[in-house]
Each structure stands twice: as structure tokens, then as C-alpha cells.
Amino acid sequence: MPASAEGALRRSLRVTRIVNSYYSGLDNRTNPFNYRLLRAGWIMAGADYRIERASVPGHEFIFCLEGAGYVRIAATLARVEAGQLVWLPVERPHAHYPDPANPWDILWLRIESPNLGRLATVLSVDSDPVFRFATPDDVRRLFEEALGQIQQHSLVAAAATERTAAGLMERLIDSRSTRALEPAVAGHRGLAGLMQEMHLHYNDVWTTERFAETCRVSKSHLFRLFKLAFGQTPNAWLRGYRIAQAKRLLVETDESIGVIARRVGYEDPLYFSRDFKRVVGLPPSRFRDLER
DNA sequence: TCACTTCGTCCACGAATGCA
DNA sequence: TGCATTCGTGGACGAAGTGA
Known part of the structure; x- marks a missing residue:
């Protein structure tokens, strides 16, 4: 059996493991920055692990480390595979769950910012919430940075989170920019x-x-x-x-x-x-x- | 550039629903 | 029950899109 198939089989038989799950210690009054990291975590999902909610504050970003899963926001259902990121505007009804045949390992962040809704519109998140990257490891590092920052509950960490969130936005915008197009139209x-x-x-x-x-x-x-x-x-x-x-x-x-x-x-x-x-x-x- | 095909808009009409 | 409103369908025609 190929190693990838063996890994998928092993994941499909496991129970869900919440490796990390953190809450922010700063609220709107104590955090003076534009981006506010509300929650973050790391989940190794079992085949039956499913999240379905009507509304929570902010925007959720899920990075798939291994395996695969699905997200649904309004009428859009999308498959997410390893190395891809999905953007969920979670103030609206939404759901996400692993592919039962190959459940995902995910890093996730929930961020609040007054400008995220507008940016989501510009990047067509409603119609295409899944982002693909030339170098997904860079994106993974940003998630890992955020996981470290949310545990510190300090202004210094909040300032660092501002930089990390802005870096994440830069990569999301970049992945949908004209640089990703055919050479004939790149930079037009x-x-x-x-x-x-x-x-x-x-x-x-x-x-x-x-x-x-x-x-x-x-x-x-x-x-x-x-x-x-x-x-x-x-x-x-x-x-x-x-x-x-x-x-x-x-x-x-x-x-x-x-x-x-x-x-x-x-x-x-x-x-x-x-x-x-x-x-x-x-x-x-x-x-x-x-x-x- | 141009001929041909496909699409978008308008109009007419009918079904379903809510309300007095 | 009759009227108004909303929504869906079909046909005609001009505009948009395609391919040589």
C-alpha cells in the first residue's frame, strides 16, 4: 500500500484529538490594533468530527496540514486539501468537516477586523473560499506564529499578531493577484x-x-x-x-x-x-x- | 473584420399566495 | 371571492461573443 494511502487509512480510524485550543486574553478595549486574534487551535480530526454553527463573531481561517475536508458557507460547498487554506466568514451559517476517507489535520485562527468583510468581497471569498499557494509552508509558519502569540496575553504579542495577520492577508491577496495568471497577461x-x-x-x-x-x-x-x-x-x-x-x-x-x-x-x-x-x-x- | 451563434432584455401570460 | 403582488415560463429581437 502506498504511504499516502496508508496515512489516510490510519487517519480515518482515529478519534478526534484537539491538540491546542486557545482564547485571546485581550478584548476590544485592551487591544488597540486593527486585527484581533480571537481564537486559535490545532485539530487532528477523526472521521466523524463536524462543526456546524449559525453565527460566531469574526472570520475563520483554516489551514489544512494533511488529509482533506469540506467547508460550507451559505450555498458554497468546497473541498480543501493539504497545503490549502479556506476563509470562512463565520458570522453567517457555516459548517466544516473532514473527508471521512482521509480526515484532515488543521491549524485554525479566528480573527476580527473591521476591514475583513470588504477584503473578503474583493477576493471573491463567497464564490471561491479556498486559497492555493506556491509555497504553503510560508502560510503554515504564519499560523504557528499566531498560535504562539495568542498564548501570551500581552500588548507586545498583540502587536506581533498585527504583523502576522497582515502577512496572512498579503499572501491571500498575492495568491489571487495577476502574478498568478498566464505569462501573457501577468502584470497587465x-x-x-x-x-x-x-x-x-x-x-x-x-x-x-x-x-x-x-x-x-x-x-x-x-x-x-x-x-x-x-x-x-x-x-x-x-x-x-x-x-x-x-x-x-x-x-x-x-x-x-x-x-x-x-x-x-x-x-x-x-x-x-x-x-x-x-x-x-x-x-x-x-x-x-x-x-x- | 465580419458572418454566424449565443446571450440578455423585454413583453405577455399564467400560477401561487396573501389580504380585505 | 376578487384584487394585488410575486414569481416562473416562453417567444421575439437586438446586443454580445466567437471563430475564421
């Missing part, structure tokens, strides 16, 4: 600008002329460039992002389908329903019922 400032505009103004009216003008290229070159970088057209990308935002609003709010359609950029609520069903497989109203 127009395309980077277009992506930033699309993230910030996804609910505006976008025409092919606006895509091209924002990217500062011709229409035909825009389609070539975009497809090379993302494997789809600008409108297809925008549609996926809008549907992801709509899923979130359907679960989090009581607004009507028509209001949500307009909020995410669909001028025609009827077309939104048709598009939603085509992408998700359910009409918006049915999706909302099931998710609640």
Missing part, C-alpha cells in the same frame, strides 16, 4: 484595473464597451485577454460573481427576489430568476427555503 495593468472595477461595481450596468474602455484595450483583444486569464468571458465572470452575491443576500436578508435581483445588477428580476435557476439548479425562492 488594464486587466488588473478591470478586475478591481468589476469587484467594486459588479451591480452597475456593464457593456462590452465599458469592459474594453476600463481595460484600455479593443473589444476583440479584451475577449482574448480575459479568456486567457480566466477561461471565460467578462460577462460570464460577472454573472458568476453576481449569482454568488445573490445567494448570500437570499440567505442573509428577507428582501424580495426582485429587490435582490436589482441589488446584484440584474435590471430584469424575471431574467435573474431564469439565470439563477440555470446556474444553481433551483429557483431563488426554493433556494432560500432550503438554505434556511
